[in-house]
Amino acid sequence: MLPLQRKIAAIAIGIVLASVLALSFQYFVEYRIEQQGRDEVENSARRGIALAEARIGRAIAGLVELGRRGVAGCSAAEREALSAMAFEIMPVKELAVVDGDGAVLCTSHGLDMGEQHVASRSTVRSAAGVLLEIVTVGERRSRMVRVRRTSRDGNGVAALIPAELLLAQVVLDGGSQRAHAVMAAADGTTIVETGRKAAGDERDTDRIVATRKSNDYGLTVTSSMSRAGLATSRADMRASAILAGVGASVLIVPLVAFGRRRRRDNPIADLRRALQADEFMPYYQPILDISNGRLEGAEVLIRWRKPDGSIVPPAQFIPLLESSGLIFEATRALMRRVCREAGPAIGRRSRCKVSFNLTARHFADDALVTEIRDIFAGSPISLSQVVLEVTERQPLENLTAARTVIAGLQELGVRVAIDDVGAGHGGLSYLLKLGVDVIKIDKLFVDAIGSERHSAAIINSLVELARTMRMEVVAEGVESFEQVEYLRDQGIHLAQGYVFAPPLPGTSFLQLLEAADPVGRAATHADEALAPDVSLPESVAVA
Numbered sequence: 001m002l003p004l005q006r007k008i009a010a011i012a013i014g015i016v017l018a019s020v021l022a023l024s025f026q027y028f029v030e031y032r033i034e035q036q037g038r039d040e041v042e043n044s045a046r047r048g049i050a051l052a053e054a055r056i057g058r059a060i061a062g063l064v065e066l067g068r069r070g071v072a073g074c075s076a077a078e079r080e081a082l083s084a085m086a087f088e089i090m091p092v093k094e095l096a097v098v099d100g101d102g103a104v105l106c107t108s109h110g111l112d113m114g115e116q117h118v119a120s121r122s123t124v125r126s127a128a129g130v131l132l133e134i135v136t137v138g139e140r141r142s143r144m145v146r147v148r149r150t151s152r153d154g155n156g157v158a159a160l161i162p163a164e165l166l167l168a169q170v171v172l173d174g175g176s177q178r179a180h181a182v183m184a185a186a187d188g189t190t191i192v193e194t195g196r197k198a199a200g201d202e203r204d205t206d207r208i209v210a211t212r213k214s215n216d217y218g219l220t221v222t223s224s225m226s227r228a229g230l231a232t233s234r235a236d237m238r239a240s241a242i243l244a245g246v247g248a249s250v251l252i253v254p255l256v257a258f259g260r261r262r263r264r265d266n267p268i269a270d271l272r273r274a275l276q277a278d279e280f281m282p283y284y285q286p287i288l289d290i291s292n293g294r295l296e297g298a299e300v301l302i303r304w305r306k307p308d309g310s311i312v313p314p315a316q317f318i319p320l321l322e323s324s325g326l327i328f329e330a331t332r333a334l335m336r337r338v339c340r341e342a343g344p345a346i347g348r349r350s351r352c353k354v355s356f357n358l359t360a361r362h363f364a365d366d367a368l369v370t371e372i373r374d375i376f377a378g379s380p381i382s383l384s385q386v387v388l389e390v391t392e393r394q395p396l397e398n399l400t401a402a403r404t405v406i407a408g409l410q411e412l413g414v415r416v417a418i419d420d421v422g423a424g425h426g427g428l429s430y431l432l433k434l435g436v437d438v439i440k441i442d443k444l445f446v447d448a449i450g451s452e453r454h455s456a457a458i459i460n461s462l463v464e465l466a467r468t469m470r471m472e473v474v475a476e477g478v479e480s481f482e483q484v485e486y487l488r489d490q491g492i493h494l495a496q497g498y499v500f501a502p503p504l505p506g507t508s509f510l511q512l513l514e515a516a517d518p519v520g521r522a523a524t525h526a527d528e529a530l531a532p533d534v535s536l537p538e539s540v541a542v543a
Contacts, residue, residue: 034227037208041223044168044179044195045212048221052166052183053214055091056147059159060127062089063149072155073097074106082108082157087461093144094160102133102148105155109457113160114138116146120189126216134189135160145191163192167221179225186218195223268324271317274304280330281305282338283503286512287353287474287496290488295516297346297353299389299496301503302334327359332375339379341506347380348519355387357419360396369408384413387438391419399433406434417474421462431465439466443477446497449486463490 062085071078074097082095086108095108104116120134124147133146137160145166148158167183182193209224274280284298304312321327335356346352362368376383388409396402406416417438418430431439441462448455466473475487478497487495504512 034208037225037227038210041179041208041210041225044181044223045210045221047168048166048181048183048223049212049214049219051168052219052221053217055161055166056132056145056217058089059092059147059161060124060130060149062092062095063130063147063157063159064127066095066157067149067151071097071157072151072153079106079108079110082106083457083461087458087465089159091161091165092159093162096158096160098148098156098158100150100154100156102146102158104158111457117141118146119143120185120187122186122218124217132185132217134163134185134191143191164194167192167194179223181221181223184220184222186220191219267317267320268326271320271324271326271330274306275326275329275333277307278333278337279305279307280333280337281506282334282341283505284342284354284509285496285503286501286509287355287494288500289493290484290495291493295513296351296494297355297385297387298509299355299357300334300338301357302330303503322359322361328362331356331358331362332371335372335375339376339381342510342513343380345510345513346385347382349513349517350382350385352513352517353385353387353415354381355389355417357389357391360390360402363390363396363402363405364398365401366405366408368405369412372409372414373412382413384415386413387415387417389417389419389438389440396430396434399430403434406436410435410437419476431469431471436471438472438474440474440476441492443497446475446477446483446487447479449483459487459490459492463492467491 066081066085069081071081078097082097086092086095094113097105097107099105102116102118104112107113114137116135116137118133118135122132124130124132127149129150131148131150133148135144135146136142137144143163145161145163146158147161148156150156163183167181178195180193180195183191185191206227207224208227209222211220211222213220281303282300283303284300286295287297287299288294289296302314302318304314304317306312318327321330338354338356342354346354358368372386372388373383376386390396390402409416415437416434417440418434418436419440420442421431421439430436439462441459445455445458449459463473465471472494473492475483475492475495476497478484478487478495478499480499483497484495484499501512
């Protein structure tokens with residue numbers, strides 16, 4: 001009986017210890033879920049205040065500069081100064097000259113957006129004579145923030161910023177906001193809100209809340225998340241934790257197996273393995289000359305095709321490539337694959353260009369010049385056919401270093417483009433200081449053609465600026481023939497988008513290239529000179 005009693009006691013002790021371990025593990029997981037929720041609402045509030053302060057600060061700096069230049073009326077020169085400054089501080093929807101009561105006398109784009117009703121007004125502590133007003137504009141009563149610089153002598157200047165541009169719409173990993181965030185003025189007037197607010201949230205008092213305030217502008221951002229909603233969104237994490245805790249408490253082997261599986265699920269390790277297996281592949285988005293329907297080249301976009309044939313969306317792996325530093329190796333591998341896969345076909349068509357997207361970090365080191373030269377040295381693709389795009393959505397930390405790298409690339413014959421123009425950090429300074437060859441108009445403005453008047457003014461300004469600086473213009477994200485017609489009327493000849501073709505795998509793009517530009521015809525320049533202009537052929541509009 002004694003040995004049996006010992007076995008029973010040992011089993012009981014084992015069950016108790018296993019239960020304690022499982023409960024401890026469960027407590028830890030609940031703590032981590034709570035902490036993740038707190039971190040998310042804290043980040044949401046902090047980022048909201050930081051974004052609002054940065055954009056309002058840029059608007060104030062622009063107003064101060066206009067005041068220094070003596071802009072206080074509506075002469076042609078003063079309206080031109082308003083237009084130039086509006087382009088330079090891109091988040092601003094409109095700059096205007098206003099009278100002492102705030103009534104609009106003239107605007108940067110010459111359009112009347114409608115009557116502006118002030119819902120709230122406060123002073124800016126850090127800038128004398130500057131008011132921060134919450135206004136509703138036009139018949140739609142669109143809510144905006146108006147930064148107004150007053151003058152004792154009469155007229156002043158004001159900047160309109162859409163309210164939604166003052167709160168971050170996405171989280172750091174690129175996904176949508178899960179926390180509900182509200183920005184309010186100093187007197188409590190709601191300016192804008194974003195993020196999820198599920199049905200029943202108003203009655204849910206058990207919430208995680210974080211608040212941040214701007215001392216200069218009196219703005220407050222309150223971010224919150226329902227604990228019940230957080231628990232629901234993390235249900236899979238909790239279930240996995242319970243299973244893991246029970247397994248770890250009972251057997252060593254499942255613990256080892258779980259640990260190995262976790263190591264295999266390491267996303268950075270998966271990216272390294274995918275790079276070694278050459279699983280990152282190029283997709284080609286055709287670029288067309290919309291004046292005659294001719295295929296002029298393609299932008300290369302990276303895709304991850306796993307061994308089972310599934311395609312991983314870029315948003316799920318590109319941020320990891322960038323944060324881990326693997327983006328440099330991935331970019332080099334992508335270029336080499338394009339040289340192998342499409343090099344002969346592109347090389348036989350000297351007019352055909354191939355574009356690659358680079359990050360701002362690529363342009364911080366002149367080693368990029370040597371890398372590009374070495375990659376394309378033995379390729380049929382000549383360096384004069386290569387276009388490198390740097391996005392305006394990521395800031396270039398050192399414009400002087402970037403300009404040196406760009407100049408080195410241009411000496412090789414490579415062309416450099418600024419991508420997402422008008423939607424990022426650089427504004428006019430990038431175009432003036434970097435000396436690029438091509439600007440690509442962001443899809444944001446192309447989408448607004450026909451619906452928002454200020455987008456037409458911005459596109460026209462970009463075209464005129466590019467013409468003056470002898471730069472080429474490419475319109476991105478073109479999705480309708482009405483947009484094609486408008487862009488063509490504005491003198492824009494190059495465009496890409498789903499109205500022509502989605503990003504295509506290599507075989508499909510090469511078939512399109514051969515059909516649209518047979519080598520025999522491409523080699524006969526005299527035939528091209530005699531050929532009449534034609535409208536876009538239906539065969540190019542790939543669904």
